[in-house]
Amino acid sequence: MRNLELPGRSVARSMNGMAATSHSLATLTAINTLQDGGNAMDAAVAACAVQGVVEPESTGIGGDCFVLCAPRGSSDIVAFNGSGRAPNAATAQWYADRGIEKLERFTPHSVTVPGSIDAWTQLLRDHGTRSLGDMLQPAIRFARDGYAITERVAADWEGEIEALTHDPVTSGIFLPNGKPPALGSVHSQPLLAASLEMIAEQGRDAFYKGAIAEDLVAHLRELGGLHSLEDFAAAAGEYVDPIKSGYKGYDIYQCPPNGQGVIALLLLNILSGYDLASMDAMGAERLHIEIEAMRLAYGARDAQLADPAQAEVPVEKLLSADYAAELRATIKLDRSAVPPAPAPIAAHADTVYLSVVDKDRNAVSFINSTFNSFGSGITGPKSGVVLQNRGGAFSVDPEHPNCIAPGKRPMHTIIPGMVAKGDRAVMPFGVMGGHYQAAGHARFLTNLLDYGLDIQQSMDMPRIFALPGEGESEVEAESGVPREVLSKLEDMGHRFCEPSKPIGGSQAIHIDWENGTLAGGSDPRKDGCALGY
Known part of the structure; x- marks a missing residue:
């Protein structure tokens, strides 16, 4: 037990359910979902979707997702790989022919097809009780109506000013009036809100086969990328x-x-x-x-x-x-x-991670990332989706096992x-x-x-x-x-x-x-907390 006379956090303790995330709004979203009858996977997806709005530098639907879950607290652990793949036209020779020796962050060559929305869809279908559309509603509200900028988010944002200037769409959203939103100010993302609403209504195909995919592919190709609508349509994570x-x-x-x-x-x-x-x-x-x-x-x-x-x-x-x-x-x-x-x-980069356990002791370990803060810095001009730069982890050396290749997944840190x-x-x-x-x-x-x-x-x-x-x-x-x-x-x-x-x-x-209780912790280096009920 900690010395209660010194600064610090007590361990959160409860009986029925608990969530721990790096942002208080995400933790509250997860708890609200649990109290409304949802299970741990429902709560994890809802919370992560919120983080993709209120912690836009760290995660979002333009990124990837990995999950471990323990159904009803069993040690029969389920693992899901929701990492995206390189375009089918991406070969080491293509880059060599153009003198590209590294897949630089602010170029379309660092962008792999995002895996998050597909992962969330499959995980809710197989291990949740609610629809993706329902679980996106809190994120939609924050994106549309706004959210207050918190300490760690503000610090990270301030450190990425240069990164946000490479794409006019990105700078327009994330550098209003030419600078990051101030600590405690309200920021909103109406384009992202509309995209989330579209996904909520039409499902994953809105992202991978519909207007969002068309927007992202058109923008990437305009910048010199190799991505195609077929690459997005083929996206699929796996157990x-x-x-x-x-x-x-x-x-x-x-x-x-x-x-x-x-x-x-x-x-x-x-x-x-x-x-x-x-x-x-x-x-x-x-x-x-x-x-x-x-x-x-x-x-x-x-x-x-x-x-x-x-x-x-x-x-x-x-x-x-x-x-x-x-x-x-x-x-x-x-x-x-x-x-x-x-x-x-x-x-070196950052991301978001969250834990959720529900009253039936379904336990979820959930991580979602765009890799670097604000990923590639490339944003869909119509969709408001910030794309990851996970492809930057590929080598272009044909002799390296992690060399880029068609449909290949890069080495992942999350x-x-x-x-x-x-x-x-x-x-x-x-x-x-x-x-x-x-x-x-x-x-x-x-x-x-x-x-x-x-x-x-x-x-x-x-x-x-x-x-x-x-x-x-x-x-x-x-x-x-x-x-x-x-x-x-x-x-x-x-x-x-x-x-x-x-x-x-x-x-x-x-x-x-033995005692039928839960104990949660949340890192003081972030803006979040652990809460139970």
């Missing part, structure tokens, strides 16, 4: 078999590649060889091991992760105890000996998590923050399971991130990391820098089966 690894008596579930969930599990496997609980939770010994393990795991990620439908991804090897032991053996306890992972193809024990789900959880997410999953779980911190304390603790490819051995360190600890780490060969913004965000809900 996949989740992967898992054991840690401290629990099963940790992730979606399989093309996401980086396997790297979160690899990190845990490496860390499982140390007695972390005997170390100071914010001491140099623990942080040194964490930094070195990150470099090893992210090096494996950027060399091997890709779309398994079009490349060989050695998941079994990456999850094996032998491989973790092999990597662990290269870590020196007294000095930095692991070189930084290669620079990732795509820049990963929902689920913890189970025996035949029951215990906790949907997730950590936002672009490339940080795999490291964030491992840090959150070790805080919780090795150090016995509560769900909120495990999120609050200051974070570090060993940036891939950033200098000889540069590590982001939040201001809460003690200076004396950083000094000890510097003596071991580490170099530190300040993060450009707080590292990530997180949500989680723990199911206490």
Whole structure:
């Protein structure tokens, strides 16, 4: 239990249902949905749709979606991959012929076909109780009538002014009067409201086959993109078999590649060889091991992760105890000996993650993203849909497993998590923050399971991130990391820098089966909260 005399958040606790999101309006939307008789999947979709309006820099219907769910709290976890694909005309040779060596963010070449609306449709059909049209109504109201700009949203928006100037449509919507809307002011998105209403009335085909698809494809092609109406019409996410690894008596579930969930599990496997609980939770010994393990795991990620439908991804090897032991053996306890992972193809980004558990203990771990803040910066001129830049994670090197190809899905950073024990789900959880997410999953779980911190304390603790490819051995360190600890780490060969913004965000809900209660946490680095009823 936290010291109640100090600033901080108490763990949210309830009996019937709970939601935790990175925006208070989204959390309230989820709770309203649950209290109105909807289930956890209904609430998750409704909340995420709201976030796509009120947190427009982080997510939206122009992005992708991954989900883990535990029907009635069972450990028979369901996984859904709602990531979009490259256009069918996108070949490595096409880019090579034009001298394109990187799929730059503000170009149509970074845009993959969005997967969110298809994912929401399938998930509501199979695991919800309400229609997509009904679940879009709160988002429609906020887009049409307006929403107040909150602290983290305002800070992120202010940092993306240049990004919002590449497309006149985008700047017209998100830089009214030439600047971001001020903190506490009201912003609305009438074009997006009309698109959401169209989807609510006509279903997913309005996005993938109707006027919205026509608007987006026409704009992308005008900018030199390869997208076609056939690419949008063919969009379809899929159910996949989740992967898992054991840690401290629990099963940790992730979606399989093309996401980086396997790297979160690899990190845990490496860390499982140390007695972390005997170390100071914010001491140099623990942080040194964490930094070195990150470099090893992210090096494996950027060399091997890709779309398994079009490349060989050695998941079994990456999850094996032998491989973790092999990597662990290269870590020196007294000095930095692991070189930084290669620079990732795509820049560091952010997203939104949410957890929902209902009265029947259906548990949903849900993540949705446009990758960079405001994605590609490209917006449909008639639809108001901001398109993701997830294609920027592709390589154009034909020898790389993550090389772009027709209909291929890029390596993805967004990963929902689920913890189970025996035949029951215990906790949907997730950590936002672009490339940080795999490291964030491992840090959150070790805080919780090795150090016995509560769900909120495990999120609050200051974070570090060993940036891939950033200098000889540069590590982001939040201001809460003690200076004396950083000094000890510097003596071991580490170099530190300040993060450009707080590292990530997180949500989680723990199911206490014995007492019949729920405990939720929400990251103070964001504008959200956990609420129950």
